Amino acid sequence: MFIAPSMRVSVDELLHGLIIDAGNDAAVALAQSVAGTRGVFVNMMNTRAVELGLRNTHYSDVDGLPKHGLYTTARDIGLLSRDIIEQYPQLLTISEQKTYTSDHIRQRNWNPVLFTDPIVDGLATGLTKESGHCIDACALRKGRRLIAVVLGAPSWHNAARAVEALLNYGYNFYTDATVIPAGVQLGALKNRDWSPRMTPVGANHKLVVTIAKNAGFDVRLRVTLTKQPRSGIRRGAIVGTICAMIAKQHLGNVPAIALEQTDPASLATRLLRHLRRLV
16 A cells, blocks of 8 residues: 555554455554564464464465465455455445555546446455466345355456355355254253253354255254353353254254243241152
């Protein structure tokens, strides 16, 4: 984005320069502002990559220029993009802009799909001799968001065509399905020291996954509950996790919560229950 060492720029301006202009100088300035040095920020990037499960990604610099030990995959870029969109959706208001002007220099967004497809609103591009033309695109159509990642294309035109093919395929042949509903009893906690003795357990939010249309699937749910205190449990308290699986494929987890409140049983009730167990 052509910033000079003596210039004063805001974080918002740097984010625009990074995302729209693909500015390496903006990436360096942001990294140094956050971590002090580029090396420390690279360590932060690799730590975050491990946390996100990016198993085939390792960073060696902050600007993505070719360097020994720097590698990633289309899948990992997709996972990273999903996390960015979920955690910082406001960045899409930047990535969807077609131009940006900084210090009287107006630049065009490097993402060519923005100019041909109105449902595309991000997210990033890359180009080096080693990587080829790369596009990380996200789109929103009728409430459904998809991410398409293309690496190594010989030109922007080819990369854009491949992105459109992926998005069209995803929207035409895949759909969203709720595999874990929210607020529905999926398990139960039992404790003879509670009143009532049992409380229903469900998911605190639904889990939606993208699957092939008209594809038969058998979702298995595994509810893992933690041991709860004898003093009862409040409604909405997290009591474990609910895992969704199709065959051996893990679809995701959601926290399990108590759907009703339970209170400590009276001393007389607890004694009566104990006596019944002895009979």
